[in-house]
Amino acid sequence: MRINTLLWVAGSAVALTSCNWDKSTPGYTYMDDMYRSPSHQTYEPGTAKEPVEGTVPRGYVPYTIPNSNEGYAASRANTEVPAMYAALDAESGKQLYTQFCSHCHGEKGDGNGILMQREKILGIPGYGADKLPDITPGSIYHVIMYGKNNMGSHASQLNYEERWKIIKYVWKLRMDQVPGAAPAAADTTVAQPAA
Ligand code: HEC
Numbered sequence: 763m764r765i766n767t768l769l770w771v772a773g774s775a776v777a778l779t780s781c782n783w784d785k786s787t788p789g790y791t792y793m794d795d796m797y798r799s800p801s802h803q804t805y806e807p808g809t810a811k812e813p814v815e816g817t818v819p820r821g822y823v824p825y826t827i828p829n830s831n832e833g834y835a836a837s838r839a840n841t842e843v844p845a846m847y848a849a850l851d852a853e854s855g856k857q858l859y860t861q862f863c864s865h866c867h868g869e870k871g872d873g874n875g876i877l878m879q880r881e882k883i884l885g886i887p888g889y890g891a892d893k894l895p896d897i898t899p900g901s902i903y904h905v906i907m908y909g910k911n912n913m914g915s916h917a918s919q920l921n922y923e924e925r926w927k928i929i930k931y932v933w934k935l936r937m938d939q940v941p942g943a944a945p946a947a948a949d950t951t952v953a954q955p956a957a
Contacts, residue, residue: 823922829908840900843933847926855931858924862916863932871935883912889932890939897936902929 782789791797802809818824827833842848860869866886868874873888887893906925909915920928 821921825903825907825917827904833908834901834904834910837904838896838898838901840903841898843899843926843930847923847930850927850930852930852934855924855927855929858920858928859931859935862919863928866913870938871932872939885912888939889936891936892939894936899926899929899933902932 779790787798804810827837864875866875866877866883867889868878868886871889873886873893875886877883878886889897903925905913906920906928907915907917916925
């Protein structure tokens with residue numbers, strides 16, 4: 763009888779103390795490390811750190827000019843292709859241009875791509891200075907980033923380098939269209955033809 767009482771008391775004591783209310787732990791355990799790994803758990807608070815403010819992914823170049831009329835006007839002020847792409851052969855952007863732009867703007871950049879011919883999209887300009895007198899490499903970059911009216915943004919499809927390659931090629935097409943026209947804003951080394 764006394765033994766029974768003793769067993770009861772001991773049993774209840776074990777039962778009462780071995781449980782706890784925290785569902786994420788197995789309660790009191792023998793050789794704890796076998797149940798709970800001392801290493802950090804994935805995404806445990808304090809392990810996966812947020813990148814510091816202002817961090818950008820490798821190869822990504824932030825574009826800070828806003829998508830507004832003022833932003834567009836401001837983008838025109840940029841008449842330079844970044845120095846590291848300035849020496850690039852314009853032809854190196856041809857393939858990208860053919861993939862992403864020519865179905866609208868035409869292979870020659872005359873605004874007569876297949877979608878224009880089939881009247882799927884209207885109002886596509888050619889790149890010639892007669893059609894677009896005020897564009898600059900900066901404004902083309904702006905339009906690639908944000909699109910313009912019927913032209914969608916191409917920012918997610920082209921990385922920084924690809925955008926400049928295309929711009930160089932677009933500029934070449936522009937020059938091809940108006941031989942002898944005023945020198946491109948991007949190429950100030952060409953002398954104005956005498957009037
Ligand atoms: C879906 C057809 C379409 C595609 C694809 C397209 N464009 Fe356009 N683009 C347009 C239309 C339409 C306009 C005229 C927008 C307006 O002024 O209303 C335009 C305008 C432009 C302009 C003149 C913007 C200005 O400042 O007035 C440039 C430069 C240009 N596109 C470059 C490109 C380049 C570079 C690509 C390829 C990355 C491209 N476009 C792809 C339809 C297209």
